[in-house]
Each structure stands twice: as C-alpha cells, then as structure tokens.
Amino acid sequence: MERNITQQLTPATVDFDKPGKQIGVFHVPLSSHDDAWGVIPVPVAVIKNGEGPTVILEGGNHGDEYEGPITLGELIRGLDPAEVSGRLIFIPAINQPAVVAGRRVSPIDGLNLNRTFPGDPLGTTTQQIAAFVNDVLFPMGDVFVDLHSGGSSLDIIPSAVIEPGKTPEQHEANVNAALAFGAPVTVVIDNRGDPRTATASAALAGMTAIGTEMAGAGTVSIDALALCRRGVRNVLAHVGVLPGETVVAPEAPSRLYELTGKAHLIAEDDGVFEPIHKLGTEVRAGELAGRIHFLTQPGRTPIEMHYRADGIVYGRRQPGRVRPGNCCLVVASPYERKPA
Ligand SMILES: [Zn+2]
Incomplete structure (x- = not known):
C-alpha cells in the first residue's frame, strides 16, 4: 500500500523540521452522525534545536496509564529549546479517545493501540493512529520511548523496559538506554513475541526502543511518577539531547530481569x-502463588496456583474477581546480559 496516504489522511498542524517549540495536533478523520x-485532534509537540538525534516520546498508548502523560506534559511546557540538542517529538496522549475515556482501549473501535501496529491508514481510528506513528513519525526517529504503567488491571513494579533488539547492536543500545533510565528494576519484555506493539514496530524501523511500566491500578503513583520524571530526563541525557550523562543518578544499579514464556499465571x-x-x-x-476462592460455594476447596518460574513477583492483577484467562501474576526472572 502507498503509505504516504497516511500523511494525507492524518495531517499534523506542526512542522517537524522547524526549530523552536511547537504544540499542536494531528487530525484523525472521524465522520460521525453529528459531525x-x-x-479527532491528537496532541503532538516538537522541540528542535541544533544538531542531535530525534527522540520520539509516547504516552497514553493505553488511556488508563498516567505517569507517562503527566511527565511528557511537564517536559513540553517546561523545556527551553535552548536546552535541547536535536529534536524531541512528543505524543503524550497518543490514543486520545482512550485517554479521554480513561480506558485501556479505544471506546470508538474497541482496539488496543499497542496490538495494532504498524496500523492501517485506511483502517479504523486506532489503526489510523498507529499508522501515523509508524509511517509519519518513525522514519524521523532515532530513539523511541513508550511510557506505560500497569493500567486498571495490573499493579507492576515501577521499571524500565527493554524491547528485544532485532540485531545484537540494536539490543545493546536498547539495554543501555533502558539502564540509563535508572529504575531499580529493568526488564526485557517481548510481549510474548507479539510484533504489533509500538516498541516492536520502532525496533523494526531501526530505532533504539525502550519503554516503562510505572505501577498501575489505574491510579497515579507518587513514587512511580517521581521515577518517571527523572528517568525520562536521564534517557534524554544518555542519548545526548539534554546535557550531561545522567541528570539524576539512581541510588543503586538496576537489577536486570526478563519475562520468560513461564512468567504469566493465568x-x-x-x-x-x-x-x-x-x-x-x-x-x-x-511454590504456592495464590488461590482462587469460590465465594458462593463455601464448601468447595479453593484452587491453588503455583509459580512456573524462579524470580520476583513483578506484576499482580488488581481486581480480585477473576475469570478463566485472566492474568493473575507475572514473575520476572533474572536476566544475564550477554557480553557486547
Ligand atoms: Zn500500557
């Protein structure tokens, strides 16, 4: 398909090549009964100055994850272009309909943006948003940072996330960028090999790609927000867009983990x-991980669930109520960094 149709259907009000700071939107067509x-005006901001890499910073991929969008809004408002060497492209509320609704998935088409990449410029609203990021933004980018939290259904240890690289060099760059974030825990997550995520698409496009998981439970975590604020600045310093090597040094080296095929307890x-x-x-x-209780059948013995991997309890389902197929627990296993 001719992908420049994406630019035609989802035009932006900012000029990505213009120096200085611009805050605008890109338009996703929505022809509805009353309009x-x-x-849909999706916010996008650009800060460009001098020479340096282009970093694309995404928040609001899921609409119920708040630390990333708050952090990016602060940077958009607070950064002076003179502090920047290169270009920052911000998409702080990328799945705008989901962010407005405070929900993980879009209320318009029911799609999860992070299972929709590389998108479709002629598809539904969420597919068109993914296509804008993939077709219009990714060709400009060197580094992609996708700020997630656990969302309404999960609480997760605040952590930086390594997208597995497509080459050893890219993997090394992803590990280094994620470690630069300075979270106590850094985890390699391949989303069960799913190529339809934003970071997987960014890696495929040749970019250095990392993410975060910042607590969750559909709330704003004080500690995770503090970590997110300093971590994003640290990554921008690491890639040379902000001055210095680390803006705020972490208290201890990050511990490395990965989610294996046995991480999730369903x-x-x-x-x-x-x-x-x-x-x-x-x-x-x-080891015993948990029990499922049958509240209306008090005579029935609860079912026991057992961990399938060694590691740390990394994430936990928030609502107590579960049905078959719900992810109850996630275990992160120690990850051995391969020599470069
Ligand atoms: Zn998310």
Missing part, C-alpha cells in the same frame, strides 16, 4: 484470586 467532517477458574506474596518477593517455580 460529518469532524476529526486463572483457570471463575472466582476471587488471593495472592500469597507482595510485589518484589523472590519466589521459586512450584
């Missing part, structure tokens, strides 16, 4: 999930 020639029955351990607890495969 035949209407559009509910197999309908009930209420009782976790055994708090986030960050070291656990072993085979």
Whole structure:
C-alpha cells in the first residue's frame, strides 16, 4: 500500500523540521452522525534545536496509564529549546479517545493501540493512529520511548523496559538506554513475541526502543511518577539531547530481569484470586502463588496456583474477581546480559 496516504489522511498542524517549540495536533478523520467532517485532534509537540538525534516520546498508548502523560506534559511546557540538542517529538496522549475515556482501549473501535501496529491508514481510528506513528513519525526517529504503567488491571513494579533488539547492536543500545533510565528494576519484555506493539514496530524501523511500566491500578503513583520524571530526563541525557550523562543518578544499579514464556499465571477458574506474596518477593517455580476462592460455594476447596518460574513477583492483577484467562501474576526472572 502507498503509505504516504497516511500523511494525507492524518495531517499534523506542526512542522517537524522547524526549530523552536511547537504544540499542536494531528487530525484523525472521524465522520460521525453529528459531525460529518469532524476529526479527532491528537496532541503532538516538537522541540528542535541544533544538531542531535530525534527522540520520539509516547504516552497514553493505553488511556488508563498516567505517569507517562503527566511527565511528557511537564517536559513540553517546561523545556527551553535552548536546552535541547536535536529534536524531541512528543505524543503524550497518543490514543486520545482512550485517554479521554480513561480506558485501556479505544471506546470508538474497541482496539488496543499497542496490538495494532504498524496500523492501517485506511483502517479504523486506532489503526489510523498507529499508522501515523509508524509511517509519519518513525522514519524521523532515532530513539523511541513508550511510557506505560500497569493500567486498571495490573499493579507492576515501577521499571524500565527493554524491547528485544532485532540485531545484537540494536539490543545493546536498547539495554543501555533502558539502564540509563535508572529504575531499580529493568526488564526485557517481548510481549510474548507479539510484533504489533509500538516498541516492536520502532525496533523494526531501526530505532533504539525502550519503554516503562510505572505501577498501575489505574491510579497515579507518587513514587512511580517521581521515577518517571527523572528517568525520562536521564534517557534524554544518555542519548545526548539534554546535557550531561545522567541528570539524576539512581541510588543503586538496576537489577536486570526478563519475562520468560513461564512468567504469566493465568486463572483457570471463575472466582476471587488471593495472592500469597507482595510485589518484589523472590519466589521459586512450584511454590504456592495464590488461590482462587469460590465465594458462593463455601464448601468447595479453593484452587491453588503455583509459580512456573524462579524470580520476583513483578506484576499482580488488581481486581480480585477473576475469570478463566485472566492474568493473575507475572514473575520476572533474572536476566544475564550477554557480553557486547
Ligand atoms: Zn500500557
């Protein structure tokens, strides 16, 4: 397909090549009953000055994850272009309909933006948003930072996320950029090999690609927000867009983990999930992880669930109520960094 149709259908009000600071939108067409020639205005900002890499910073990929969008808004308002060497492109509320709704997925087409890449310029609203990021922004970018949190259904240890690189060089760059974030925990996450995420698409486009998981539970975490604020600045310093090597040094070196094929514990029955351990607890495969209780059948013995991997409890389902297929727990296993 002719992908420059993306530019035609989703035009931006900012000039990405113009020095200085611009705050605008790109338009996603939405022809509805009460607005035949209407559009969805999706915020985009550019800060450009001098020579240096282009960093694309995304928040609001899921609409119920708030630390990233707050951090990016602060940078958009607070950064003086004179501080920048290169170009910053901000998309702080990229799935605008989901952000407005405070929901993970779009209320318009029900799609999860982070399972929609590389998008389709002639597709639904969410597919068109993904196509704008993939077709219009990614060709300009050197580094992509996608700021997530756990969202309404999960609470996750605030952490930087490494997108697996497509080449050893890219992988090394992704590891270094994620470690530069300075989170206590850094995790390699391949989303079960799913290529439809924003960071996987960015890696495919040749960019250095990292992300975050900042707490969650559909709230704003004080600690995660503080980490997000300094981590993003640290990454921008690491790639040379902001001066210095690290803006705020972490208290201790980050511990490296990965999510293996045995990380996720999935509910197999309908009930209420009782976790055994708090986030960050070291656990072993085979150890009791939790129970599913049957509240209306008090005579029925709860089902026991056991960890499938060694590591730490990295994420936990927030609502107590579970149905078959719900992800109850996530274990992150120690990750050995391969020599460069
Ligand atoms: Zn997310």
